[in-house]
Amino acid sequence: MSSALHGCFPCRCRSKDLTEPLSDCWAGFYTWLGMRIRSDSSVPERLRLNFLSEQRGRWLQRLLKRGSGRQASASVNSASPTSDEAQSLSDEEPENVTPTFEKHLEELRLFEASQLLIEREELLFQKIMEVEALEAHKEEVDQLSADYNEFKEVVVQILQQSLSVSLGVSSDTLKSAVDALYQEEERDQVWKQRGQTPPAWRPGNWKELHDATLSDLVKDRMDNPPTPPADQASQSSLQVDVNSMGRQLKEDLLWVVDVVKLSYPAHIDICNVYARMYHQIFSARLTKIADFGLEDRDCTFLLRWVHEYYPEILQKQELASEVHAESLGKLLSEELLEPLEEQYLNNRQAEVMTYIGRVLELAEQRWNGGESPKMEDGCYISPVAYDIIQVINGMVTSSGKVVGGLHKAQIITSHLTDLMERYRSFQDNIMKQSRPNSRAYIKANMASVRQFSDFLLEKSDLFPADVQGECLNILSEMKKSAHTYLLSPVHENLRPHYRKLGTYEWLKRSVFENLLVSIEAELEDLQGLTEPCQQELIGQFHQEVTTEYVKRLMKGQIKLKDREQQVQAHITVKDNAKHLDHLFSRMGSKEEWLKDILIKIAELLKLQDLPAIQVQIITMGSAFPDLSEKHVSALLKLKTNFTRADRKIVKETLSDMLVAHSNVENTQLFFSNVQVK
Numbered sequence: 118m119s120s121a122l123h124g125c126f127p128c129r130c131r132s133k134d135l136t137e138p139l140s141d142c143w144a145g146f147y148t149w150l151g152m153r154i155r156s157d158s159s160v161p162e163r164l165r166l167n168f169l170s171e172q173r174g175r176w177l178q179r180l181l182k183r184g185s186g187r188q189a190s191a192s193v194n195s196a197s198p199t200s201d202e203a204q205s206l207s208d209e210e211p212e213n214v215t216p217t218f219e220k221h222l223e224e225l226r227l228f229e230a231s232q233l234l235i236e237r238e239e240l241l242f243q244k245i246m247e248v249e250a251l252e253a254h255k256e257e258v259d260q261l262s263a264d265y266n267e268f269k270e271v272v273v274q275i276l277q278q279s280l281s282v283s284l285g286v287s288s289d290t291l292k293s294a295v296d297a298l299y300q301e302e303e304r305d306q307v308w309k310q311r312g313q314t315p316p317a318w319r320p321g322n323w324k325e326l327h328d329a330t331l332s333d334l335v336k337d338r339m340d341n342p343p344t345p346p347a348d349q350a351s352q353s354s355l356q357v358d359v360n361s362m363g364r365q366l367k368e369d370l371l372w373v374v375d376v377v378k379l380s381y382p383a384h385i386d387i388c389n390v391y392a393r394m395y396h397q398i399f400s401a402r403l404t405k406i407a408d409f410g411l412e413d414r415d416c417t418f419l420l421r422w423v424h425e426y427y428p429e430i431l432q433k434q435e436l437a438s439e440v441h442a443e444s445l446g447k448l449l450s451e452e453l454l455e456p457l458e459e460q461y462l463n464n465r466q467a468e469v470m471t472y473i474g475r476v477l478e479l480a481e482q483r484w485n486g487g488e489s490p491k492m493e494d495g496c497y498i499s500p501v502a503y504d505i506i507q508v509i510n511g512m513v514t515s516s517g518k519v520v521g522g523l524h525k526a527q528i529i530t531s532h533l534t535d536l537m538e539r540y541r542s543f544q545d546n547i548m549k550q551s552r553p554n555s556r557a558y559i560k561a562n563m564a565s566v567r568q569f570s571d572f573l574l575e576k577s578d579l580f581p582a583d584v585q586g587e588c589l590n591i592l593s594e595m596k597k598s599a600h601t602y603l604l605s606p607v608h609e610n611l612r613p614h615y616r617k618l619g620t621y622e623w624l625k626r627s628v629f630e631n632l633l634v635s636i637e638a639e640l641e642d643l644q645g646l647t648e649p650c651q652q653e654l655i656g657q658f659h660q661e662v663t664t665e666y667v668k669r670l671m672k673g674q675i676k677l678k679d680r681e682q683q684v685q686a687h688i689t690v691k692d693n694a695k696h697l698d699h700l701f702s703r704m705g706s707k708e709e710w711l712k713d714i715l716i717k718i719a720e721l722l723k724l725q726d727l728p729a730i731q732v733q734i735i736t737m738g739s740a741f742p743d744l745s746e747k748h749v750s751a752l753l754k755l756k757t758n759f760t761r762a763d764r765k766i767v768k769e770t771l772s773d774m775l776v777a778h779s780n781v782e783n784t785q786l787f788f789s790n791v792q793v794k
Contacts, residue, residue, distance in 0.1 A: 218264060222271060225290045230268055231297035235304055237261055238316065258316065265318045269326070272298055276330045279377055280338060280369050292380035298323050299382070328390075335394045338365055339402065355406060355415050359422060362402060366395045367430045374439050388439040392431075396445045399427075407453045416460050417519060423448045424521035447521075458520045465516050466529045469508060473536050476504045481543055489554045490561035496647045497557050501540070502565035506572050509533075513579045523578050530580045534587045537569075541595050548602045559599050563650045566595050600657045607639040608661065618669035624685060629693050633700055636662065640704050648705075656708045659701040660787075663711045666693070667718065668791045671751035678757050680725060686755070687723035690715055714741070714787055721752060727763050731770045738774050743789040746771060751793045 218237075221230035241257055275294040278286045305320035342361035352360070373391045381387040407419060424447075431442040447454070480501050490497045509530060517523035547558050570592045573585050580588070608615075614632040622628050643654060670690075677683045694715030701708070717737050724730045730753075738744045746768040753764045 218268075222268065225271070225275070225293065227268070227272060227275070227290075227293045227297040228300065229293075231300050234261070234265060234268060235300070237264075238304075242316065262316070262318055265321070268297075269321070273326070273330055276327065277334055279380075280334060280372060288376060288379050291377065295380050295382075298327055331391070332394055335369075335391070335398055338369060339395070339398045353415060353418075355411075356418050359403070359406070359418070362399060363422065363426060363430070366399055367433075370395060370430075370436055370440065371433075374435055378439070389441055389444075392440045392445060396448070400448045403448050404450075404453065407449055407457060411457070411460075413460070413464055416457050419449075420454075420457055420461055420519045423454065425518050454521075458525060461519060462516065462526065462528050465512055465526075466532070469512050469529050470532055470536065472508050473505050473533075474539075476501055477536065477539055477543060484543075484547060484558060487554075490557050492645075495645065496564070497561035497645050498647070499558075499561040499565045501562075502568035502572075506568060509579065510572075510576065527579065527581050527584075531584060533580065533584055534591070537588045537591045541591055544595055544599065548598070556603065557645065559602055560646050560650075563596065563599050563654070564647045566592050566599070567647070567650050567653075570596075596653070600654055603643060603654065604658055604661060607642070607658070608665070610639060611635055611662075615665050615669060618666055619672050620674050623675070624689055626692075629689075629696070633696060637700060637704075652705045652707055655701060655705045659697075659706040659708045659711055660790075662697065662701075663714065664787070664790045666697075667714065667788075668793070670718070670755070671748065671791065671793050673751060673754050675755065676757050677722065677755050680758075683722050683725075683756060687719045690719035690722065694719065710785065711787075718752065722755065727766065730759075730763075731767055734767055734771050735774050738771050741785060741787050742775065743786045744771065745788065747793050748788050748791065 216224075216226075216229070218230055218233045221227070221233065238261060241261060272294050275286060275291060279291050301321055302323040305323065308315040308319045339362050342365040370388075370392060374388055377391070378388055403419065403422070411419065427448055428442070431437065431440055431445070449457075480499065490499055492498070513523065513526045513529050516526040516529060520526055544559070544562050547555050547562070570589060573580065573589055573592070577585055611632070614628075614635055617623055617628045618632075640655070640658075643658070644651075646654060675686075677686050694712045697715075698709065698712040717733070717740070721730065721733050721737070724733055734744075734749055749768055749771055750764055753759050753767060
């Protein structure tokens with residue numbers, strides 16, 4: 118190429134070195150040649166259209182690359198030019214030259230380019246309306262239509278690249294494209310209001326174009342997520358695909374919130390526009406997957422994405438303030454979720470029941486094999502409750518997250534009652550066989566019963582209400598039977614001392630002292646339980662001894678003929694109450710209220726006046742609503758100087774009081790355990 122030809126380009130390139138790249142010269146040449154071809158009617162139509170189409174494709178790619186690299190080269194472009202360069206620039210671009218549409222488009226100033234197109238459109242159609250000669254301006258109309266198509270292509274490509282970090286579309290460029298788009302949308306509305314025939318490019322349906330472009334962009338990104346990391350190699354293909362889509366969704370929404378949002382007007386709420394699109398695409402993908410039968414592993418994985426992983430993404434601090442997660446709903450419909458959740462929960466239930474069954478089977482094998490329970494800190498312990506509680510708590514809690522609620526996961530424990538019945542049968546079998554180590558096993562079992570009861574009460578949300586109630590009843594009966602098993606031989610050993618209560622010998626101080634010594638000796642055999650169980654057992658023993666004491670007293674083997682004997686009985690009962698309470702409290706009993714029963718009986722034995730006795734009976738009946746007329750009659754018969762008529766009055770007083778207080782809740786019961794004739 119000669120220097121003369123090089124110097125005649127319309128770009129007026131002043132390069133003297135023909136070995137330098139001529140890309141800028143070729144750009145100027147294409148601009149000049151395009152203008153000539155557009156305006157020269159002698160050029161064949163086919164040649165002109167082919168050239169323009171090819172030129173536009175090449176130029177569009179070039180200007181997008183230039184726009185994307187504009188920020189990176191800003192510091193270089195802003196540097197002060199040399200004197201020769203300044204002179205060259207001064208010659209090439211005179212000052213105060215109004216930028217053309219092509220210049221705005223090349224520099225990606227799309228809002229300004231749109232303004233120029235609208236101005237041309239308005240002027241052109243004013244001319245057409247004035248002379249009513251469309252054909253006379255056909256070339257201008259065609260040119261404006263072509264420019265609009267070119268402009269639209271650039272806007273679409275900017276939108277298509279708005280989520281690609283690597284392409285580097287600047288926020289200013291995206292904002293210019295968005296502003297131009299909504300400016301054109303407003304222009305469409307102006308044409309609709311005019312009631313005139315619009316040009317071919319009106320309406321441009323720019324809002325629909327915007328939404329469709331973003332929708333296609335989201336689909337493409339969800340269909341082609343990045344290559345998964347190596348640590349996913351052990352996962353199924355389904356899991357790899359879903360994880361990749363989920364990761365893409367998360368990264369893109371964070372990019373929208375951090376970057377893209379800045380380029381949109383606030384009222385567009387672009388964060389939720391994108392969130393809805395990603396939600397719909399992700400939901401559609403998972404729906405297709407859920408329509409097919411899934412293996413347990415993939416079923417669990419899919420449910421975790423719906424109920425756990427996806428909500429966690431939307432709850433991230435950066436997204437929670439921008440995305441309305443509640444309005445999006447779930448990724449899968451309830452119609453699809455129900456069978457998946459049922460499949461998952463049935464499998465988890467089978468696992469839990471199988472595991473519990475094995476725990477009980479192992480405990481039975483150890484018992485049948487003659488093993489003794491382990492001891493820890495001087496207490497017999499059993500692993501049964503701990504092992505079962507761990508698996509129930511872990512399985513139901515984690516399953517609640519997978520299926521979206523603990524109330525759904527409660528089905529896992531719906532058959533727990535059957536296994537608890539099996540546990541009770543195991544304990545009954547231990548007590549029936551009464552081997553040398555049976556008492557040790559029952560003590561260890563009591564710790565498990567206590568652990569189960571506490572767990573059922575504290576974690577009630579893990580169980581259906583009816584299952585919880587039935588299991589607690591079974592455990593309560595197991596505790597009572599264990600107490601009976603451990604205390605029955607103790608009471609048998611104390612029976613000789615019990616027989617002397619309520620007799621004339623009882624009034625001798627030594628009789629009760631011997632009983633206390635024997636009780637303390639028997640208490641030693643009740644050691645080896647965990648502290649809470651020890652307190653419960655000793656408390657039960659305390660109550661049973663007090664019950665035996667009152668029962669023997671009410672048998673009436675002693676007759677208190679006068680005031681002196683009745684005062685002596687008062688002193689004896691009161692003293693016995695104090696020493697009995699001291700002994701059991703020292704051994705761990707927390708049943709202080711039992712002392713109060715004996716004190717009230719002692720006061721009743723001392724009183725002589727009918728009104729005072731009536732008040733005392735009212736006091737006792739208020740404190741212990743299971744006090745009956747038979748109990749009152751038995752106590753008053755000890756006072757031989759108290760007439761039958763007086764006893765009748767006192768019993769009527771008790772009856773009236775109990776009727777008046779029938780609605781008062783009082784769970785402190787004692788006398789119902791004291792059988793009298």
